[in-house]
Amino acid sequence: MKGNGANAIQRGRGLGPNAALIGEPGGLTRITTPALVLRLDLFERNLARMGEFLRGRGLKIRPHSKTHKCSEIAKRQIAAGALGTCCATLREAEAMVAAGIAGVLITSPVVGAAKVERLARLNMAADGLMVVADNPENVRELAHTVRAGGGELTVLVDVDVGMQRTGVATIAAAVELAKQIDTSDGIRFGGIQGYSGMVQHIEDYDDRAATYGVHLDRFAATAAALTEAELAPAIVTGGGTGTIAIDAARGVINEHQAGSYIFMDVEYNLIEIVEDRGAPPFATALTMRNTVVSANAEGFVTIDGGFKCFATDGPFPELCDGAPEGAKYSYFGDEHGRIEFANDGETLPVGSQVELVTPHCDPTVNLHDYIHAVRGDVIENIWRIDARGVL
Amino acid sequence: MKGNGANAIQRGRGLGPNAALIGEPGGLTRITTPALVLRLDLFERNLARMGEFLRGRGLKIRPHSKTHKCSEIAKRQIAAGALGTCCATLREAEAMVAAGIAGVLITSPVVGAAKVERLARLNMAADGLMVVADNPENVRELAHTVRAGGGELTVLVDVDVGMQRTGVATIAAAVELAKQIDTSDGIRFGGIQGYSGMVQHIEDYDDRAATYGVHLDRFAATAAALTEAELAPAIVTGGGTGTIAIDAARGVINEHQAGSYIFMDVEYNLIEIVEDRGAPPFATALTMRNTVVSANAEGFVTIDGGFKCFATDGPFPELCDGAPEGAKYSYFGDEHGRIEFANDGETLPVGSQVELVTPHCDPTVNLHDYIHAVRGDVIENIWRIDARGVL
Numbered sequence: 001m002k003g004n005g006a007n008a009i010q011r012g013r014g015l016g017p018n019a020a021l022i023g024e025p026g027g028l029t030r031i032t033t034p035a036l037v038l039r040l041d042l043f044e045r046n047l048a049r050m051g052e053f054l055r056g057r058g059l060k061i062r063p064h065s066k067t068h069k070c071s072e073i074a075k076r077q078i079a080a081g082a083l084g085t086c087c088a089t090l091r092e093a094e095a096m097v098a099a100g101i102a103g104v105l106i107t108s109p110v111v112g113a114a115k116v117e118r119l120a121r122l123n124m125a126a127d128g129l130m131v132v133a134d135n136p137e138n139v140r141e142l143a144h145t146v147r148a149g150g151g152e153l154t155v156l157v158d159v160d161v162g163m164q165r166t167g168v169a170t171i172a173a174a175v176e177l178a179k180q181i182d183t184s185d186g187i188r189f190g191g192i193q194g195y196s197g198m199v200q201h202i203e204d205y206d207d208r209a210a211t212y213g214v215h216l217d218r219f220a221a222t223a224a225a226l227t228e229a230e231l232a233p234a235i236v237t238g239g240g241t242g243t244i245a246i247d248a249a250r251g252v253i254n255e256h257q258a259g260s261y262i263f264m265d266v267e268y269n270l271i272e273i274v275e276d277r278g279a280p281p282f283a284t285a286l287t288m289r290n291t292v293v294s295a296n297a298e299g300f301v302t303i304d305g306g307f308k309c310f311a312t313d314g315p316f317p318e319l320c321d322g323a324p325e326g327a328k329y330s331y332f333g334d335e336h337g338r339i340e341f342a343n344d345g346e347t348l349p350v351g352s353q354v355e356l357v358t359p360h361c362d363p364t365v366n367l368h369d370y371i372h373a374v375r376g377d378v379i380e381n382i383w384r385i386d387a388r389g390v391l
Numbered sequence: 392m393k394g395n396g397a398n399a400i401q402r403g404r405g406l407g408p409n410a411a412l413i414g415e416p417g418g419l420t421r422i423t424t425p426a427l428v429l430r431l432d433l434f435e436r437n438l439a440r441m442g443e444f445l446r447g448r449g450l451k452i453r454p455h456s457k458t459h460k461c462s463e464i465a466k467r468q469i470a471a472g473a474l475g476t477c478c479a480t481l482r483e484a485e486a487m488v489a490a491g492i493a494g495v496l497i498t499s500p501v502v503g504a505a506k507v508e509r510l511a512r513l514n515m516a517a518d519g520l521m522v523v524a525d526n527p528e529n530v531r532e533l534a535h536t537v538r539a540g541g542g543e544l545t546v547l548v549d550v551d552v553g554m555q556r557t558g559v560a561t562i563a564a565a566v567e568l569a570k571q572i573d574t575s576d577g578i579r580f581g582g583i584q585g586y587s588g589m590v591q592h593i594e595d596y597d598d599r600a601a602t603y604g605v606h607l608d609r610f611a612a613t614a615a616a617l618t619e620a621e622l623a624p625a626i627v628t629g630g631g632t633g634t635i636a637i638d639a640a641r642g643v644i645n646e647h648q649a650g651s652y653i654f655m656d657v658e659y660n661l662i663e664i665v666e667d668r669g670a671p672p673f674a675t676a677l678t679m680r681n682t683v684v685s686a687n688a689e690g691f692v693t694i695d696g697g698f699k700c701f702a703t704d705g706p707f708p709e710l711c712d713g714a715p716e717g718a719k720y721s722y723f724g725d726e727h728g729r730i731e732f733a734n735d736g737e738t739l740p741v742g743s744q745v746e747l748v749t750p751h752c753d754p755t756v757n758l759h760d761y762i763h764a765v766r767g768d769v770i771e772n773i774w775r776i777d778a779r780g781v782l
Contacts, residue, residue, distance in 0.1 A: 016782050017509065032505045034782070035782065108684065108726060108727070109741075111683075111695070111741055112682055112742055114408065114421065114423045115423060118408065134685055135686070138742075160688075164687075164691075165723050165724060165727055166685040166727070167685070167687065169687040169688065293499065293500050293502045293557065294500055294556065295526070296525060296551060297560065305781075308754050308757050311698060312703045333556065333588050334457060334754055336499070351528075351529075363698040363725055366699045366758070367757070367781070368780070368781060368782075369782065370782065390758065390759060390760075391407050391423060391425070391426065391759075391760065391761065
């Protein structure tokens with residue numbers, strides 16, 4: 001071990017098998033795989049471009065942690081101007097609060113006595129914790145449990161704007177639930193959420209804007225009805241990476257939840273986020289690095305990444321480095337992938353490494369424990385994916 | 392907290408949010424979800440039935456840990472007569488050895504200087520560690536590195552019997568590699584592996600036996616050529632849950648690698664493992680328990696399990712408890728699933744729980760951190776999935 005290796009081991013405790021490579025010249029080329037790699041130059045550019053885009057458009061951002069599940073990334077987003085961070089689960093919120101992050105909004109209803117009790121405890125430790133709700137019984141349980149613990153928690157009404165996944169189904173129900181929150185001891189009414197996951201990946205911008213426009217109309221009407229009822233929502237939150245430009249143009253929401261813009265992936269690279277309409281051109285900052293582990297067949301080789309390395313709900317991973325032009329990835333079981341070459345005689349030696357754009361970044365990151373943050377071929381840092389896990 | 396609750400908290404340290412429920416009457420009904428649940432009665436029956444089936448058939452079992460990634464389960468398999476455990480990755484092997492498990496066979500080539508060094512270190516700590524190889528350069532690196540550390544490691548030749556994922560491509564190459572292993576200081580020749588993942592899920596037994604028969608013929612010819620070359624393989628290993636009956640009938644392999652038989656899943660429940668031909672009738676011992684988190688739509692409700700809870704490479708999860716007859720699961724994003732009811736007016740209240748058979752057990756288990764081992768409605772124990780992670 002040379003240079004700053006000894007320091008690296010100190011700093012690297014608990015950061016996995018690549019900890020000793022932190023700061024080493026050429027460390028990336030010797031990385032143990034399968035490894036999530038984040039190009040810091042591109043990541044920082046994505047953060048800056050989102051900031052530039054939002055400035056002057058009356059839209060703030062509380063970006064979604066479900067994408068990265070990594071408090072180190074949430075901290076960098078906040079340093080770049082984010083209000084806090086959104087979390088999909090109580091587990092994510094606990095990890096973010098434990099890392100000292102303020103302004104956490106849990107964007108799915110937290111249901112069941114055990115989870116509501118954990119939420120009430122978390123609220124006592126947290127600065128500016130918020131949760132959404134879409135059900136009167138859940139609101140009663142939230143109020144009762146938080147009050148019993150001596151705290152107060154901000155609750156937003158989750159509004160179904162068209163996807164029917166979570167959220168109240170009608171404007172009347174939204175007003176009713178907001179009133180219940182507003183008049184319950186232990187909780188306070190914080191605003192409304194309307195997230196439309198289904199429109200994020202509609203490829204054509206105009207199609208996306210048309211479908212999403214109907215959802216935003218419904219959301220705007222909900223906000224108006226609440227204002228009418230003297231419950232004007234302070235926070236009106238929603239949006240994803242696929243709707244940034246539409247959200248900025250429409251002005252219905254005042255807080256944006258985009259997550260994937262920091263990484264990008266095959267799915268988001270397929271759609272028009274639309275530079276020409278003012279949305280920022282985000283770069284693919286996250287890749288998977290894999291190693292060729294077998295090369296005895298003709299026309300293809302086997303790498304160390306399959307169903308346990310890449311999320312399989314979306315398109316296939318796409319090769320972006322280390323393989324001949326035209327080579328294609330396909331799944332080859334739980335632990336393996338196959339790289340098929342376009343031309344006769346092409347191959348890759350056992351031990352060589354390739355990089356791939358992740359298919360759907362959120363559930364892919366969830367399969368891993370570490371993000372390797374690199375600049376050039378130096379591993380500058382390794383960040384634990386400290387909010388992974390579903391419980 | 393009543394009864395043995397205080398003890399449960401002591402025992403439960405580090406076992407997740409359900410630790411306090413261990414031993415509590417009715418604990419399962421109050422479990423925090425999404426939770427992997429293992430019915431111990433069925434799991435133990437599966438272990439016993441595999442033992443009964445193998446006895447008298449000249450076939451031993453070194454079951455595959457890639458299914459469960461849980462040293463507590465590997466220990467129970469060994470207590471039921473297994474020779475040790477198979478591992479797909481170095482990471483799994485490190486976790487199994489750390490838990491005190493002997494007889495670990497790593498069934499994929501371990502490639503690259505950093506991993507080979509870890510393997511050599513692991514070998515010094517392990518009892519009976521073995522690895523497969525399919526490449527002369529990799530064998531040279533294994534021998535060199537293990538020898539430099541003062542150890543000796545058993546290496547098996549990985550033989551491609553038809554899937555072309557890993558393994559040497561010809562009988563001549565198998566003999567050549569076995570000779571190289573046999574004559575290299577630091578490593579010893581332990582036998583051969585021929586695994587045919589592609590045939591495991593061919594639904595019809597006769598079709599499966601026909602395709603797999605060709606693979607077994609090739610594997611038998613490889614073993615014969617090695618014997619001819621005075622390198623008779625002591626271990627001839629392969630097989631999966633889908634080929635147990637065929638492997639027992641054919642007698643080519645002497646060690647079986649089946650993994651999924653302990654849990655079963657939607658995929659394996661689709662195929663004939665064929666009771667009538669002597670293969671044991673394994674029960675579905677593993678399920679996912681989820682909670683209804685939103686119920687504002689007509690005809691369906693939303694539960695807390697999506698792409699980050701279930702592996703999406705196979706069929707859909709199947710409801711097996713808690714929902715009306717005929718209800719179907721479908722994905723509803725990263726964190727949510729949708730339960731669609733068969734009949735008008737059916738619903739489930741927010742907070743109620745359902746159970747589902749996992750679609751493909753191996754990559755589903757890999758998404759989680761804990762297995763909740765239950766008997767009736769008592770959580771008897773919680774086991775960490777201590778070998779999960781890809782690095």
